Amino acid sequence: MSADDTARRRLPRGTVPAAVGAFLLTLAAMLPLYVYDRVAVLPAQGRFEVTMVADGAGYLDTSRWEWVDGVRIIRNTSVSAQPHGPDWSAWEMSVDTVAEGAMIDHWSRRVIVDRGTGRSVNCCGEHVNGDRAVRQAGLVFSWPAGVGEADHPFYDAEVRAAPLMEFEGTDEVAGLSVRRYTQEVSATQVPESAREVPARLFTPGAQGTVTAGRWLQVVRTYWVEPVTGTVVNTHEARLETLRPQNADGEVHLLYAELGLRENQIAGRAEQARVRSLTLRALESWAPWALGPAGGLLLAAGAVLALRDRSRGGGRAGDDAPAVADAKAADSGETAGNRVPSA
Template identity: 85%
Template sequence: MSADDTAGRRALPRGTVPAAVGAFLLTLAAMLPLYVYDRVAVLPAQGRFEMTMVADGAGYLDTSRWAWVDGVRIVRNTSVSAQAHGPDWSAWEMSVDTVAEGAMIDHWSRRAIVDRDTGRAVNCCGEHVNGDRAVRQAGLVFSWPPGVGEADHPFYDAEVRAAPVMEFQGTDEVAGLTVRRYTQEIPATQVPESAREVPAWLFTPGAEGTVTAGRWLELTRTYWVEPVSGTVVNAHEARLETLRPQNASGEAHLLYAELGLRENQIAGRAEQARVRSLLLRSLDSWAPWALGPAGGLLLVAGGAIALRDRSRDAGRDGRGGAEGAGAPADSDVTDGKRVPSA
């Protein structure tokens, strides 16, 4: 093997590897919160989930025989199917079924285009509520944006087709998580396109025939949100629905229910929030704070090792030069006597 080959395969200077690893860790510490976090802390582009709320001791108007039924269990199930809609949005197909004693008492559907970064509705691409494509949805659709501060947020209610504010009420603990409580108050509001013919005697005893009445909704909605991930961990709704005649006074109760999220769903959503919160905290603070100092130490150590080896090599070169200087280049030494060179 030639000398050139040996030189070409000479090992890297000591300190190169720790310095390179240190530089990589410092770069990673900067990229995690500034680049990776922003791409992870968004709503999923696609997926399916359900939210099932139950009310015991509720009551509703059985419109098949126009009789009030009390003390029943009412189940309200919200089903969501999300598909990616471009790089930044997601299209949510939502349906809501309300069931009492196995009988369907209400159903409606909705399509919302959701900004994955803010969690808010975007006016685009076939959005509708129950087939009404003239609606312009606004505010949060369901989830909160990750890492958002303690602020109020407009939250779209598809039934009244408006986005009253969800007000921040304080902090609570749910399933071992510290969460924020938000409440939305909707005063009695007529539901658009809900007019129907109903028996007149509902409002005036003994009256005959039918009258046109609309459905009115009064609602208090409370969500408990894990703030780091923006996950809704628990939910509660106090609903009062009534029928009111269009051209007369009076009202008839249509539904009353205190709806709450099922216990198994609370536990499942809390675990989901816990895992996602851990991931986001790691990307935003824990990992950078660990990787940054470690990378800095390795970079300094690698530089120190390289400087020490360079100083040592320089000292060796100096000693070699001093030893060679004892014999002049133009003379030879034989038997202890200096003989001039030819």
Template identity: 35%
Template structure:
């Protein structure tokens, strides 16, 4: 009986250890490991087979031009911390033949759990050394929910609401679709001075004009990882004379992330989702279930009913092995 109870104590100790370890993995290790990445080194491409842009060198509008966009993002591991990631982005817009249409760059920091912008780390946008972005930048939060999110627009220089619209499947991955709508957004860039003739005016003197943005931007987001699988931008930039006497299309294109990049993003998001299931569910269960079984077995061995009780003055071993007295005793 002593050996059986000793085995029970060992089983209870092992079971308690496994259950405690499972709780630690699920409640502490898993949340601390669930972070948006600080490291990043990738170029994503978007394109449109027919775009329109104003050629400022020739002072004429060009239509039906194939447009390519290259978006390069790099993580700064030196400035990033356990809580904040710092990325730099370069966006080059050009025609299929290599003529530059537009160019932007920015550096921004974001919270590695929520994806929200953090004002730090020498952020900038083009010539603006203190843009102070708000809302989501670069990445969406882990466990993205089907609700509206403020997403920072680097052209409008403010957060624009991206509203949840639907759940879809993209390259075998379940994604949530969100759409931003931009209406009459004044772009935060210096006014341009152009000859009045480009606005259809008779005088050739320079006319100051300001750029505005209209259209929609759609995001397909894998919710577990907060990874943007694909983006579609159907935007129109117009240049409007400040005195209201004319306007022209500065840029217009229906851009979409390349299928190769969307497929790659979907694969990465799928790997992250599988990893999160293993760390957050499979490992804790593989520890907790054997632990519970060991606890139950140990408790059963310790408190199993029916053990013979020794008489006063007898040892447990004597009582357990005592033969019954004869009937005439």
């Protein structure tokens, strides 16, 4: 290969830093505008459980129709999520309430969740306890990432309604700064809960049965890490009663002050902490570092290229007189050595 070919193939000075700088600038723009939106959404697939415990609770033992007090009640929510299109996830949810090892309540739910907003979508076989006529709305469990301080409808599948989760302020849970939201569900009859119960529950000494419905009153509080939308802790005060149809009176069916297990609080807080660092890096830290670095490298590459070009032009100009003198000398020699004609 000739020297001229080598010179032509050599990259101009500054090409590499300029290329790296352009790449970093592109990456700084892509991270918050493209990558963040794909990382911040809820996972399309996975399994998780939320286990809440109440000590000193009470419930109506329906095998004997007698009130049992001072027991531990465990309410476990199991979720199995599967992808449903590019933006949605199908959640199969099962809720079991257990007292002293005995099942006292069970219900299930299917809901389609928008992975970006965390809200339910009316679609594709949704149901609550087999009731496919329901139209679920509002948040299902998690908050959307990066959401501002605002109230949000939150669907209560038992009463088939979505009262607001109202923002109340900020707290600290497991070292994390979190937002506190509270939802109040006033006493509401649970749809399709009517059943035959002993009449003596409402009228001492009465014989036979009466039809009574289950009523639910609940105040639930969620503590949410705002960058990720992760629920770090939750508390629920539940009062369930039986009320006879077409008559006055009520009896307690269940009372419990439920709270998330301590190990789950710690685990969810750590999960939120790690995910928060990732999202913050994508949204602000990395772009703020990569952008200036890319700009400096791009500028440095341009400066090196200009210097290289100017030095090349200078050498060509400096050599021109020498080349001219050499040509003149050659011409003189040729003329001096020329033989005169006869």
